[in-house]
Amino acid sequence: MSDRSYPQTPQAISPLKEAWHSFRGNRPAMAGLLILGAILCFVLWGVIQNKDAFEIVWAPHSIPGEEGFVFGTDYLGRSVLTGLLAGGAPTLAVGSTAALISVVIGITVGAISGYFGGWVDNLLMRVAEFFQVLPALLFAMVLVTLFSPSLVTVSCAIGVVLWPQTARLTRAEFLKIRELEYVRAARAIGARDRRIIWRVILPNALPPLIVSATLTVGIAILFEAGLSFLGLxxxxVMSWGVMIGANRDYIFDAWWPVTFPGLAIFLTVFSVSLIGDGLNDAFNPKLRER
Structure with missing residues (x-):
């Protein structure tokens, strides 16, 4: 037998691995990932400790560091650190749940609209425009007031007002993909519309939708903080927004009960935005090459 060796052809890198390599090389995105990871560890620590954030532990408005309270106490004498630890999980839960509701509604409406077109597209886009022109925060306030404030109603209200942008993005992707060859081939072999929408087109439209869903989490967290600031x-349930809303009248007397939860919200939204921008660069070939 001959010992002749043949040159090996390089293996193609999968799109996901290529996107990960691009994301890993994006320093701001990796910084956002590290910040978000630290926040999640902080929140997990709070869940494990499971302390009562409403317990009065010392005199009101104790400055940070006094009597061992690292972040001081609020206007009732509750520990700000305990409130941050206990309030992180509800805040992130509201943001994630609201983003999930928004993405599910948006993808469903956008996919049906973009795939079928015609009067279905016109009808669904008019509905999306109706929701889009409504003052989002005011509409969310009305919904929360009607169904009483709770984590579930706040999450649903935020998700309902944020879905039109995801729907328009999904529609644009479906309009672009539905005429490609592999979609026509699926129709030719008799695949049903439902299968083509969810199994053929949607997986190829996911990258920009993932980016949109990531950014929606940050927007939902800000919405929750705004509603809590207004007393809704x-x-x-203690959350970072509730902490800001409860202490807003005393900000000139004691800055720390408002500043520390506000900083936590800022860092969370900032890290999510950095990750979203990194995902956008990683999934977009033109931006990746640049």
Whole structure:
């Protein structure tokens, strides 16, 4: 037998691995990932400790560091650090749930609209425009007021007002993909519309939708903080927004009960935005080459 060796052809890198390599090389995106990871560890620590954030532990408005309270106490004498630890999980839960509701509604409406076109497209886009022109925060306030403030109603209200942007993005992707050859081949072999929408087109339209869903989490967290600031958060559950809303009248007397939860919200939204921008660069070939 001959010992002749043949040159090996290089293996193609999968799109996901290529996107990960691009994301890993994006320093701001990796910094956002590290910040978000640290916040999640902080929140997990709070869940494990499971302390009562509403317990009065010392005199009101104790400055940070006094009597061992690292972040001081609020206007009732509750520990700000305990509130940050206990309030992280509800805040992130509201943001994630609201983003999930928004993405599910948006993808469903956008996929049907972009795939079928015609009067279906016109009808669904008019509905999306109706929701888009409504003042989002005001509409969310009305929904929360009608169904009483709770984590579930706040999450649903935020998700309902944020879906039109995802729907328009999904529609644009479906309009672009539905005429490609592999979609026509699926129709030719008799695949049903439902299978073509969810199994053929949607997987190829996911990258920009993932980016949109990531950014929606940050927007939902800001919405929750805004509603809580206006007194429409769940008063029985501590969250970072509830902490800001409860202490807003005393900000000139004691800055720390408002500043520390505000900083936590800022860092969370900032890290999510950095990750979203990194995902956008990683999934977009033109931006990746640049």
């Amino acid at each position: 958060g769940d008063p029985n």
